[in-house]
Amino acid sequence: MNEQPQASAKAFLIEIDEESAGQRIDNFLFTRLKGVPKSHVYRILRKGEVRVNGGRCQAQRRLDSGDVVRVPPLRVAERDEAEIPESQVRQRLEGRILHEDEDFLVVNKPAGMAVHGGSGLSYGVIEGLRAIRPQAKFLELVHRLDRETSGCLLIAKKRSALRHLHELFRADHQVKKVYLALLCGVWARKMLLVDAPLKKNILQSGERMVKVAKDGKPAQTEFRRLRKFAQATLVEANLFTGRTHQIRVHALSMGHAIACDERYGDEAQNQAFRRLGLKRLFLHASELAFAHPRDNKPFHVQAPLDAELQDFLDSLPVETKAPT
Numbered sequence: 001m002n003e004q005p006q007a008s009a010k011a012f013l014i015e016i017d018e019e020s021a022g023q024r025i026d027n028f029l030f031t032r033l034k035g036v037p038k039s040h041v042y043r044i045l046r047k048g049e050v051r052v053n054g055g056r057c058q059a060q061r062r063l064d065s066g067d068v069v070r071v072p073p074l075r076v077a078e079r080d081e082a083e084i085p086e087s088q089v090r091q092r093l094e095g096r097i098l099h100e101d102e103d104f105l106v107v108n109k110p111a112g113m114a115v116h117g118g119s120g121l122s123y124g125v126i127e128g129l130r131a132i133r134p135q136a137k138f139l140e141l142v143h144r145l146d147r148e149t150s151g152c153l154l155i156a157k158k159r160s161a162l163r164h165l166h167e168l169f170r171a172d173h174q175v176k177k178v179y180l181a182l183l184c185g186v187w188a189r190k191m192l193l194v195d196a197p198l199k200k201n202i203l204q205s206g207e208r209m210v211k212v213a214k215d216g217k218p219a220q221t222e223f224r225r226l227r228k229f230a231q232a233t234l235v236e237a238n239l240f241t242g243r244t245h246q247i248r249v250h251a252l253s254m255g256h257a258i259a260c261d262e263r264y265g266d267e268a269q270n271q272a273f274r275r276l277g278l279k280r281l282f283l284h285a286s287e288l289a290f291a292h293p294r295d296n297k298p299f300h301v302q303a304p305l306d307a308e309l310q311d312f313l314d315s316l317p318v319e320t321k322a323p324t
Contacts, residue, residue, distance in 0.1 A: 010073055011070055011071060011072050011073055012070075012071055013068055013069065013070055013071075014032065014068070014069045014071065015066070015067070015068050015069075016028075016063045016064065016065055016066060016067040016068070016069065017065060018065050018160075019158075019159035020063060020065075020159060021063060021064055021065040021163070022062060022063070022163045022166075022167075023062065023163065024059065024060055024061065024062055024063075025045070025050065025052065025057055025058075025060075025061045025062075025063060025069070026041060026042065026045060026059040026060070028069070029041045029045075029050070029071070031140065032071075033071070033074065036074060040074075044072055045057070045058070045059050049072040050069065050070065050071060050072065051069070051070040052067050052068070052069055052070075053067055053068055054068075054070075084122070084123045084127060084128060084131040086131050086132055089123075089128035089131060089132055090132045092113070092128070093107060093110075093128055093129060093132065094132065096108040096109070096110065098152065098301050098302075098303055099301050101294075102157065102158070102294070103157055103158055103160075103161035103292070103293055103294055104142065104154055104155060104156050104157055104158075104161050104165065104293075105154075105155050105157065106152055106153065106154055106155070106288065106301050106303075107125065107129075107152075107153050107155065108150065108151060108152065108153075108303040108304075109125055109145055109149070109150055109151060109152075109153040109285075110150060110306075111148055111149065111150040111280045111281070111306065112147065112148065112280065113125055113128075113147065114147040115141055115144050115145055115147075115153060116141065116144075125141075125153060125155075126139060126140070126141050126155065129155065136157065138156070138157055138158055138159060138162075139155055139156070139157060140155065140156050140159075140162050141153075141154075141155060141156075142154040142155065142156050142162060142165045142166065142169065143169055143242065145285055146245070146248075146281075146283070148262075148280060148281035148283070149179075149281065149283045149284065149285060150283075150284050150285070150303070150306055150309075151284045151285025151286055151303045152285045152286070152287065152288045152301060152302075152303045153285070154288060160293070161293045161294075164293035165290070165293060168291065168293075169242065172240075173240065174290060174291070175288065175289070175290045176238070176287065176288065176289035176290065176300075177238070177239040177242070177285070177287070177288060178237070178238050178239075178285075178286050178287035178288075179236070179237040179238075179239070179247055179283060179284060179285050179286060180226075180234065180235075180236060180237075180282075180283075180284045180286045180305065181234075181235050181237050181247060181251060181258050181282060181283050181284075182232050182234055182235075182258065182278075182282035182313075183232060183233045183234075183235055183251055183254075183256035183257070183259065184231075184232060184256055184257050184258070184259055184265065184266070184269045184273075185231065185232065185255075185256050186228055186229075186230075186231070186232070186233055186319060187223075187225060187228075187233040187254070187256050189223075189225065190224070190225050191222070191223065191224045191225065192222070192223050192254065193220060193221075193222045193223075194220065194221045194222075194223065194254065195218075195219075195220050196212045196219060196250060196253055197212065197213060197214060197215070197216035197217055197218055197219055198210050198211070198212060198213070198216045198217055198219045198243045198244070198245075198246060198249055198250075199211055199212075199213035199215060199216030199217070200216075200243075200244055207263075208244060209263070210243070210244050210245040210246075210248075210249045211249065212249065212250075212253050217241075217243055218241060219241045219243045219246050219250070220239075220240035220241050221237055221238070221239055221240065221241075221246055221247055221250040222237070222238040222240065223235050223236070223237055223250075223251070223254070224236045224237075227313075227318075228318070228319040229316045229317065229318055229319055230316070230318060230319050231272075231316075231317075232259060232273075232316060233256065234313065235251075236286075237250075237251075245263070245264070247283065248261055248263070248264050248283070249264060252264045252265075257269070258281060258283055259273045259278055259281075259282040260274065260278050260279070260280060260281050260282060261281055261283075262281070276312070276315070276316070277315060278312050279308070280308070282309060282312075284303070284305055284306070284309060285303065286303055286305070287300070287301070287302050287303075288300070288301050
């Protein structure tokens with residue numbers, strides 16, 4: 001497949017090969033049209049300017065090998081490309097790679113680092129990895145984590161692996177996703193399956209907010225208590241679906257927001273945790289497990305808690321039982 005420039009004064013055609021087959025047309029265009037805003041990609045799709053085999057298509061259309069995609073003329077305003085501080089990125093990411101093989105790698109994403117650039121951010125994990133590994137022909141996110149969340153992040157190194165892993169993530173119970181979270185207050189339950197649909201709303205400010213709603217998308221999270229403290233509870237959250245902010249909103253629906261959640265938590269509680277030394281959202285993607293795309297054998301990886309979270313846990317007073 002011939003690579004095309006980010007902007008072109010003329011329409012151009014792209015023939016889909018086996019490696020790109022199975023992708024949604026919008027995701028395919030995001031990858032091929034670097035520097036073109038996603039809003040513009042969706043606009044040319046809605047207006048019918050993108051054609052597949054001569055016909056109009058919707059954003060969710062999946063491509064087949066041999067399809068011919070027509071991309072209309074594109075003009076992207078020239079701007080200085082933000083330089084990625086390679087030495088800083090290398091120091092921040094290279095030592096956090098948990099697993100790597102021919103098909104994918106797993107990085108223990110640092111908290112505070114977005115998975116990709118945009119919305120005022122010049123770069124994220126994926127751009128950083130591409131910068132420190134210029135020899136890599138293909139690096140793409142398989143899934144996403146919130147900027148404030150740390151832990152297991154899966155990056156595909158081949159188009160075929162990306163397609164296979166996307167299929168696993170879309171299917172029910174094919175990927176085990178386990179998180180560690182610290183809840184505000186003492187949670188009395190030992191285990192609870194929260195089955196509550198979630199609906200995403202975009203505020204006027206552009207901020208995404210999610211709430212439990214009957215007309216939302218199905219969402220299930222299993223919470224299991226690991227340890228009780230005097231004013232908090234450490235839990236394991238097992239995701240059965242992958243909705244935006246799912247754990248954070250389901251935890252809130254139980255009456256126990258995640259500690260230092262600036263979006264869904266209580267400010268007074270957050271301030272109390274900050275005074276105790278917690279400086280970030282206590283949410284960590286601790287485990288991933290799935291069938292390896294190459295040989296279908298079980299694959300499992302764990303990301304240890306960052307030292308700042310482990311040290312904070314070690315400093316918390318434990319729950320004391322009242323004398324009988």
